[in-house]
Amino acid sequence: MKQYLQSGIVGFSLTVVALLMPVNGIAQSIGSDKNTLPDIGVVASEALTVDKEMLIGDAIMRQMRGQAPIIDDPILSEYIQDLGNRLVLQAENTKFPFEFFVINNSAMNAFAFYGGHVGVHSGIITSADSESELASVLAHEVTHVTQRHLARRALSQQRSSPLQIASMLGSILLAAANPEAGMAALQTSSAISQQMTIDYTRSNEQEADRIGIDILYNAGFDPRAAATFFGKMAEEYRLRSRPPERLLTHPLTEKRIADARSRMARYPEVRLPPSLTFHLAKARLLARYQFDPDYALEHYMAVNEQGNYLVKEAARYGLAIALLANDKAAQAQEINNELLKRDPNNLFYIDLATDILIALNQPQTAVEMLEKEIFNKPRNSVVVLNLANTYLTMKQYSKTIELLRDYLLVKPHDQLAYSLLSEAYKSEKSYKGMHQSKAELLALYGAYPNAIDELQHAYNYTGDDHLEKQRIRARIQQLRDAEEKLRNF
Structure with a gap:
């Protein structure tokens, strides 16, 4: 999934350590x-x-x-x-x-x-x-x-x-x-x-x-x-x-x-084959987050041409990401389809396939692929959030909202889900839902006063729905209680 949340601070340099219960030593x-x-x-x-x-x-x-x-x-x-x-x-x-x-x-x-x-x-x-x-x-x-x-x-x-x-x-x-x-x-x-x-x-x-x-x-x-x-x-x-x-x-x-x-010397020798998932994660970080798009493409083209890799699939995957980032979606699709053919259930490849299909203006094909996956993985965040994002791209706002609201019942701390949900409500011109989802996102950031402001805006869009008014008032009180509990701790 190409769309993601990321705050703007440069990074951390100081390690903070914490602990909970004792653990025994060598087995x-x-x-x-x-x-x-x-x-x-x-x-x-x-x-x-x-x-x-x-x-x-x-x-x-x-x-x-x-x-x-x-x-x-x-x-x-x-x-x-x-x-x-x-x-x-x-x-x-x-x-x-x-x-x-x-x-x-x-x-x-x-x-x-x-x-x-x-x-x-x-x-x-x-x-x-x-x-x-x-x-x-x-x-x-x-x-x-x-x-x-x-x-x-x-x-x-x-x-x-x-x-x-x-x-x-x-x-x-x-x-x-x-x-x-x-x-x-x-x-x-x-x-x-x-x-x-x-x-x-x-x-x-x-x-x-x-x-x-x-x-x-x-x-x-x-x-x-x-x-x-x-x-x-x-x-x-x-x-x-x-x-x-x-x-x-x-x-x-x-x-x-x-x-x-x-x-x-106290441990038996452990020989492990290279982990495909680790090398795919590493390639994704390098190609999408650490390298500039131009350099990523240059790097992964050289890696693939010279065979300078430990896991070929990861090198090909990195190249596909770099091609997509450089507006070469068709070439990226050719490589990723080869990977999918050999490993059709690999979520790294499915995620990238979704981005490629959206870039090629083929979101319906992405939906068909993801709806098959969600049947077996109904709460998997990769599948759910990619499908929600694809629905949103297709302006199927009701489907987006239904999918995300169900998902958030079991993953209530997912920032990206609330961000997509807020965008879907806004596009549907359902401003009560937009303000409510923004409030939950702000609460995840600990910005309780701002979250309460959003809920008060949502309250103004409830009309004569007295049950919804009560729900919003109850949520406002929960946020005030959470803020007070920290203040008095």
């Missing part, structure tokens, strides 16, 4: 040393309960949705969430669902914060040579969450209220993303003097390394990838005058690299 099957790990879950909960962590994490995530360059691309979002979930399944005592997302930033960095939110820069994905390397970074961040490092930090700063902590962390993230606006936010929240208190300690990193590698192995990935990615970051450091962003908050000493390599 018993390869020699457990779990009894040597600190039992920190109960201690950390004295400072912040799980409910408080979730509230703070939700507040920060709403702030980031509105001001950070999150890539709201359904196929990439599904990929990183699925990969993260495979790792979370191997962690112990997790009390809430994790949310993984991609930041449009070429720096090699990743971060996590309260409530199981894990962000990874696109630069991590495009720098990784294998899915195991990417998974090693996510496993490290998952471990920071499950070990509750931020909660433990909060325990040592009892004088700070949860809301002050949320304000501080949110401001630090924004300062890293947008220096001018972020520094103003830092000064407002009195966070400058506390910025360094969230940097990783050596013990934090040792825990995350040890337990993260265990999670990585138990999830079926190559544990050696952690050491190889450490080496990659260290090499980048040697070639630059300033350390890579990840090394500023994840200190990478020679001892850490040596420890990771020596730990590898």
Whole structure:
């Protein structure tokens, strides 16, 4: 799907880590040393309960949705969430669902914060040579969450209220993303003097390394990838005058690299074939988000001509994306049809096929393809949002609205869905629905006063529908309660 939401801030450079419950160490099957790990879950909960962590994490995530360059691309979002979930399944005592997302930033960095939110820069994905390397970074961040490092930090700063902590962390993230606006936010929240208190300690990193590698192995990935990615970051450091962003908050000493390599000897060798989905995701990020269209085309033409690729399908897919971006839709379709013929259920190819058909002014063909897919995947975000966008292109506003309203019942935090829904209502001249969907989108950004304003506008279009008036008044009260709950926390 070519249409996507993305905020305008340049990117993040500061990692924020958070944690929830303790995870055991190396699996018993390869020699457990779990009894040597600190039992920190109960201690950390004295400072912040799980409910408080979730509230703070939700507040920060709403702030980031509105001001950070999150890539709201359904196929990439599904990929990183699925990969993260495979790792979370191997962690112990997790009390809430994790949310993984991609930041449009070429720096090699990743971060996590309260409530199981894990962000990874696109630069991590495009720098990784294998899915195991990417998974090693996510496993490290998952471990920071499950070990509750931020909660433990909060325990040592009892004088700070949860809301002050949320304000501080949110401001630090924004300062890293947008220096001018972020520094103003830092000064407002009195966070400058506390910025360094969230940097990783050596013990934090040792825990995350040890337990993260265990999670990585138990999830079926190559544990050696952690050491190889450490080496990659260290090499980048040697070639630059300033350390890579990840090394500023994840200190990478020679001892850490040596420890990771020596730990590898405790694991059986894991040989994995290249992951097609990983290489497709990497190609999509490079061709659509990291490279300019002209350079993307030049790059992928050279890659394909020289055979300089690990996975041919990913190289062809990257070239098809680049061709489409350069208004060569027919050529892009020829390549993508070849890929679809060999792998007709691959959502990367189906997503691109939709964009190509719309560009070729053949939306009805796209609808026929997607309606077949939705029969088997009725709640899949890639299929639903592509179909909704295609309906919208065809000016079938009622179908768009019906599809998205049903989808949002199970995916209530999908920004792109609300954006498409608002556009459909506007095109249909249904201004009540337009203002209501805008209100929900603003609420996802934490902009509660603006969301309430939109609902009040929607109220003016209800006419004599007293039931709808009551619904809107109830929703306004819910938003006021949410805002008040944060203010008084």
